[in-house]
Amino acid sequence: MLSVIIPAHNSESVIERAIHSALKQNKIQIEIIVIDDGSTDSTSQIVKQFGSQVHYIFHKQSGPATARNRGITESKGEFIAFLDSDDEWLPGHLEKAITPMQEDNIVGLTYGWAIRKDEQGREMIRNYHSPSRNSWHTTLWPDPLQCTSSTVCRKKILEKVGGFDESLKTREDQDLWIRLGEISRVIEIPEPLVIVHKQKHSYSTTQPIEQMRADYFKIIDKALTRAPKRYAQKQRIIMAEAFRYWGQHALYYGYVTEARQDLVRSIKTYPNISTFLSLAVSMLPTVVLGILRDYFSKRL
Numbered sequence: 001m002l003s004v005i006i007p008a009h010n011s012e013s014v015i016e017r018a019i020h021s022a023l024k025q026n027k028i029q030i031e032i033i034v035i036d037d038g039s040t041d042s043t044s045q046i047v048k049q050f051g052s053q054v055h056y057i058f059h060k061q062s063g064p065a066t067a068r069n070r071g072i073t074e075s076k077g078e079f080i081a082f083l084d085s086d087d088e089w090l091p092g093h094l095e096k097a098i099t100p101m102q103e104d105n106i107v108g109l110t111y112g113w114a115i116r117k118d119e120q121g122r123e124m125i126r127n128y129h130s131p132s133r134n135s136w137h138t139t140l141w142p143d144p145l146q147c148t149s150s151t152v153c154r155k156k157i158l159e160k161v162g163g164f165d166e167s168l169k170t171r172e173d174q175d176l177w178i179r180l181g182e183i184s185r186v187i188e189i190p191e192p193l194v195i196v197h198k199q200k201h202s203y204s205t206t207q208p209i210e211q212m213r214a215d216y217f218k219i220i221d222k223a224l225t226r227a228p229k230r231y232a233q234k235q236r237i238i239m240a241e242a243f244r245y246w247g248q249h250a251l252y253y254g255y256v257t258e259a260r261q262d263l264v265r266s267i268k269t270y271p272n273i274s275t276f277l278s279l280a281v282s283m284l285p286t287v288v289l290g291i292l293r294d295y296f297s298k299r300l
Contacts, residue, residue, distance in 0.1 A: 005035065005081070008035065019034070031075070035068070065164035081152045107154070108180050108184025113191060115195045140231065142186075161180055172215075
C-alpha cells in the first residue's frame, strides 16, 4: 500500500481537485490522509464528502511540517507520497514513482518533474531554466526540479531520519530530502508528473525572506554537524553556494544592497563565474533590473 498525505489549511477552493487526482492513480493501492491544519473554511465538509475514500484528521494549526508528520504517523503504507492541497498529480505518477523503489531496496526517495501553472493558465516545467541547475548547486541541496508534491519516499527510511524538522518554519522539505539522501539512494524521474498551481497567497510564497534565509543556513549547520566527514571537503562550496543563492534571490526581489553583500561573500568563499555575473547584473540600473525580473519570473 501507498499512503497519500495531503496537508490542508483553508483549502476549500482546491482540495477537491487534489483528492480527485490521487483517486485517479491506477494500479496502485492507496490510502488518502488529509491533515486539516486548523482550517476555518469549508475544507472539512468538502473532504468528508469523499466518505471512506479519504481519512480526515483535524488538528490545531501548526504548519505543514507538523501536519505531514502527523500523516506519516497515521499512515499504513510501505511508501509515502506527499501532495499539497493546491497541486494535482498527472495519471501514472505513483506507478512511475514507486517502480524504482520496488526494484531496488536502497532507493529511499524518487521525484519527478512538475508543470507550473499560473493563474492565467500558462504552463511550463517548474524551475527547468533555474540557474541553480548545475553540479555546484547539488553539492548539498536537492535538484530545484524536485518539489514536495512530486516526491515519494519509503516509509521506513522516513522514520529512520525522523520525518520533517518541526523547528523549521520554511524549507523543511529540502532539509528532509537532504537527510534522506545521506542514507539512501535518490532517483529522478525526468518527466513532468505533477501540476503545481502557482498561488499568490500560498504558504510557501508568503513567508518572510528573513525567515527563509535563516532556515536555509540552519539546515546547512545541521548537515555539517550531523555528517562532518561527508561534507568536510565540500564545506567551502556549500557555503559559497548558499551566499550565491541568497544573493540571486535578493536581487530577484529587488533587495540590491543585500544581494551584493551575499554575492561578495560567495566570491570570497569560493569564486565562481555565475556569481561574478550575478554581481555584475546587480550593478545595472534599477529599470533594467526590473525588466530582467519580469522576464525571469515567466521562465522559472
